[in-house]
Amino acid sequence: MLITTTTGPLLQTASDLAVLFSPEGAALPAEVAALLEPSDFTGKAKELRLLYPRGVLPIKRLLLLGLGKAEKLDGEALRQAAATAVRQAQELQVAAFTLGLFGAPTLPAGELGQVLAEGLELGAYRFDRYRTGLTPAQQFVVEQATIVTEAANDDLAAGVALGQVVARGVALARDLVNAPGGALPPSALAAAAIALGQRGGLKVTVMDKPQLVEQGFGGLLAVGQGSANEPYFIVLEHGAPAEGQPTLCLVGKGITFDSGGLSLKPADSMVTMKMDMGGSAAVLGAMQVLAELQLPLHVVGLIATAENMPSATAYRPDDVLTTLSGKTVEVLNTDAEGRIVLADALFYAQRYNPTAIIELSTLTGAIMVALGPHATGMMATDQTLADRVKQASETSGERVWQMPLWDEYREMIKSEIADIKNTGGRMGGALTAAAFLSHFVGDFPFVHLDIAGTAFTEKPSKGYQTHGATGVGVRLLTAFLRSYVG
Numbered sequence: 001m002l003i004t005t006t007t008g009p010l011l012q013t014a015s016d017l018a019v020l021f022s023p024e025g026a027a028l029p030a031e032v033a034a035l036l037e038p039s040d041f042t043g044k045a046k047e048l049r050l051l052y053p054r055g056v057l058p059i060k061r062l063l064l065l066g067l068g069k070a071e072k073l074d075g076e077a078l079r080q081a082a083a084t085a086v087r088q089a090q091e092l093q094v095a096a097f098t099l100g101l102f103g104a105p106t107l108p109a110g111e112l113g114q115v116l117a118e119g120l121e122l123g124a125y126r127f128d129r130y131r132t133g134l135t136p137a138q139q140f141v142v143e144q145a146t147i148v149t150e151a152a153n154d155d156l157a158a159g160v161a162l163g164q165v166v167a168r169g170v171a172l173a174r175d176l177v178n179a180p181g182g183a184l185p186p187s188a189l190a191a192a193a194i195a196l197g198q199r200g201g202l203k204v205t206v207m208d209k210p211q212l213v214e215q216g217f218g219g220l221l222a223v224g225q226g227s228a229n230e231p232y233f234i235v236l237e238h239g240a241p242a243e244g245q246p247t248l249c250l251v252g253k254g255i256t257f258d259s260g261g262l263s264l265k266p267a268d269s270m271v272t273m274k275m276d277m278g279g280s281a282a283v284l285g286a287m288q289v290l291a292e293l294q295l296p297l298h299v300v301g302l303i304a305t306a307e308n309m310p311s312a313t314a315y316r317p318d319d320v321l322t323t324l325s326g327k328t329v330e331v332l333n334t335d336a337e338g339r340i341v342l343a344d345a346l347f348y349a350q351r352y353n354p355t356a357i358i359e360l361s362t363l364t365g366a367i368m369v370a371l372g373p374h375a376t377g378m379m380a381t382d383q384t385l386a387d388r389v390k391q392a393s394e395t396s397g398e399r400v401w402q403m404p405l406w407d408e409y410r411e412m413i414k415s416e417i418a419d420i421k422n423t424g425g426r427m428g429g430a431l432t433a434a435a436f437l438s439h440f441v442g443d444f445p446f447v448h449l450d451i452a453g454t455a456f457t458e459k460p461s462k463g464y465q466t467h468g469a470t471g472v473g474v475r476l477l478t479a480f481l482r483s484y485v486g
């Protein structure tokens with residue numbers, strides 16, 4: 001979508017559809033007030049009222065969109081409102097529309113541009129690849145949105161450009177997560193990384209099974225051995241190490257389909273398990289954003305990708321694996337496979353001497369029980385780093401909620417016959433999973449983000465979400481990475 005900015009009174013700017021964002025209780029402009037009964041529009045959050053000014057104004061349609069209480073108005077509310085606006089334009093089949101705020105204590109222009117662009121682009125996202133016979137109305141594409149403000153401000157357009165780059169990163173992540181397991185085996189995820197490297201000038205290295213065997217990726221190989229689709233380890237590098245500059249490692253779980261393996265999931269729980277590479281999709285989306293923005297940072301993306309399948313060659317409960325680190329893992333449940341592939345990826349990250357390791361994974365059902373779909377679980381070995389991620393969560397609108405990573409949880413995964421076991425039982429399942437991961441990061445500052453509850457939605461709860469993949473993590477990582485740029 002082309003997103004442009006212009007100045008002028010929104011109501012006097014000719015258009016087929018003008019969307020006016022209005023906070024609760026704000027007095028509407030007189031021209032608008034004259035068109036409706038006062039009680040018909042109060043500005044409550046998500047309230048919509050479509051008016052036809054019929055020559056009174058130079059606009060064909062006027063859509064009033066409530067923003068809710070002015071005191072509560074933030075970037076997230078505007079992101080959602082922008083998404084609602086573009087959905088309405090789609091529904092009305094208006095190819096180009098204008099939008100503007102009224103009576104709102106606005107954000108700084110740069111932030112405003114960014115959140116509006118994100119909302120517009122993400123709200124317009126669709127995953128139609130597999131649908132045939134769509135009507136022209138269902139396929140209608142909004143081509144242009146124009147943000148109308150009272151005063152000119154260069155930061156607005158810059159913010160829009162940034163928001164569009166971020167939204168493209170989110171769309172990449174959504175496309176990858178929405179792709180079914182059969183269409184996106186580990187080799188295809190690797191191919192997507194290579195294609196991204198070529199587009200964005202990143203250095204991409206893909207290690208195949210013989211290389212994994214040679215190097216001793218015992219965790220990744222074990223999880224991958226049950227599938228006809230072989231596992232891969234993917235390294236993407238942006239920038240180069242520099243004296244006094246941070247090196248940041250982003251690590252993603254890339255299970256392209258999680259059947260549970262021999263500890264097979266029940267049928268109902270297996271549906272949606274194509275999402276189990278959501279962490280790696282977020283890493284790829286963020287690396288694309290980084291490349292497009294050409295941020296002056298050294299960032300390494302690491303993805304362990306495999307398919308977790310039951311078969312005659314599958315790894316078993318009771319097996320003991322030797323991970324890349326040399327630490328041994330007793331397998332109690334082959335469905336706790338994410339932490340096993342991540343053990344190798346996190347250990348590998350240490351060779352970069354990273355300032356921070358941020359890892360994202362659809363790791364546990366337990367985090368869904370704890371936080372539902374409204375927050376990503378965060379566990380950290382370093383509070384300064386956790387606080388930085390928390391800050392990025394607030395700027396990006398992607399919520400995280402910190403949970404403990406105490407030594408007691410590490411006790412819960414001690415094994416009788418190996419160094420650690422891969423499950424600690426039902427109690428504190430998300431926390432013992434994080435404790436497991438912490439065994440493989442050495443002393444490097446580490447944040448684990450459990451996105452099992454936030455990567456995928458069957459009931460979109462935000463205007464810019466669509467059924468399926470959310471692309472969670474890309475906005476958060478972008479804000480996090482930008483926080484290192486002065």
Ligand code: BES
Nearest residue numbers: 333335336337362363364365366423452
């Ligand atoms: N990929 C799942 C976690 C998951 C569940 C993600 C639901 C998204 C939605 C993970 O590999 C898994 O199966 N975890 C098990 C661990 C258990 C066996 C210790 C779980 O959470 O049930």
Ligand code: MN
Nearest residue numbers: 258335336337
């Ligand atoms: Mn699993």
Ligand code: ZN
Nearest residue numbers: 255258276338
């Ligand atoms: Zn999994």
